[in-house]
Amino acid sequence: MPLQSNAEIRPATGKLGVLLPGMGAVGSTFVAGCLAIRKGLAQPIGSLTQMGTIRIGPRSDDNVPLIRDYVPLADLDDLVFGGWDVFPDDAYVAAQRAGVLDGHLLEQLGEELRAIRPMPAVFEQAYVRNLHGDHVKDLASKWEQAEALTDDIRRFSEENGCDRLVAVWCGSTEVYKEPGDVHASLEAFEQGLRDSHPDIAPSQIYAYALLKQGIPVANGAPNLNLDTPALLELARANRVPVTGKDFKTGQTLMKTILAPGLKARLLGVDGWYSTNILGNRDGEILDDPDSFKAKEVSKLGVLDTIFEPERNPELYGDIHHVVRINYYPPRGDNKEGWDNIDIFGWLGYKMQIKVDFLCRDSILAAPLVLDLALFLDLAQRAGLAGVQEWLSFYWKSPQPAQPGLYPEHDIFIQLKKLKNTLRHLRGDDPITHVGAEYYD
């Protein structure tokens, strides 16, 4: 369905419940961050919905409002947080364990964080082998698990007086799997739930329960989820917006900033070697080769679509792209990502670029969770449904709206698409950067 211009956007009144399946490092950093910002203790740095601006009309108009003043987004004060985890730790303990935010800040948020306790998880060991928690629903069938999640969601919504809900998967990366017959249609999936089909992953059961109730979902991890025909069918049937997958932070963020620049200058690339050390629980989980495989596939896809080797084979036809992640506990959440890029220029002369990014994974991911929650809620109030390609900006593996379309990885094109979609929703002209001034 074409995007409706100047659509009627329902106002963002009342409480917005933000549900997080998975309340570990990213989840707790996001929640604590929102509470700290609400109290005026910190700034929402890295969040487009909070700090980003958007130009409307020609430059001469000098009309550049904040995005949050331009489209009706839920206010931070109206967010309530909940979720599930395989550990019973409340958000304060989870944040302390994650070791991302300093103790002094957490102390000031203690009471509110302690009140946010995860609900028991739907979990299956085979999907996350290096994770051992017992705060798990003890239910035999996957169908019953979906029903229990539905009850959780209803209860959470009632108890917190929510007007609307959105969900962002911040759970661990599940093992790599290709879609199977059970994912081919909603009917097959529902039968699969009744049969407790082994190919239905816990993350898919959450997505099913959420979409069934008309709740928008984002998938922050690289595993198979909203990119299955069954769950997409459900999203479209229930008119729910969805988006995924795998938060674009750290090394891939750098890649999608640098690669478009090299391509713009038509500099050739022989190889791109990327390696990371990471010591948090996510790193431990990615130590399992099958979970790493899901991450590797997600990370490797990026360069191909930016460089389009088929259009310039002499520049990008033979790139050796390697991605490694090593679990290295001393670093905790403070990941170090090295890139060695072998490039060549005029007449084929070779050069090298080295990047050493000492980043903080969850600090980069938390603002994305906030933006995704607020933009998905906006999308729903604007009547948008299915895959929200304009949110590709946030993903390592953006999901194309139609099967067969290639995803857009270039962060600058992604941002342009996001802002032009907002302009379109408000009935303003897209900014094309084509100037009439040359024809005077």
Ligand SMILES: NC(=O)c1ccc[n+]([C@@H]2O[C@H](COP(=O)([O-])OP(=O)(O)OC[C@H]3O[C@@H](n4cnc5c(N)ncnc54)[C@H](O)[C@@H]3O)[C@@H](O)[C@H]2O)c1
């Ligand atoms: N931090 C980043 O920059 C970044 C970037 C891209 C993707 N991701 C992905 O985001 C996810 C979260 O990352 P993190 O650093 O917070 O990891 P984490 O290990 O600290 O947190 C994940 C949490 O999910 C919980 N969990 C696992 N399976 C669950 C289930 N079935 N139901 C409920 N809870 C479940 C775990 O117990 C854990 O507390 C991971 O999949 C990671 O790969 C993170």
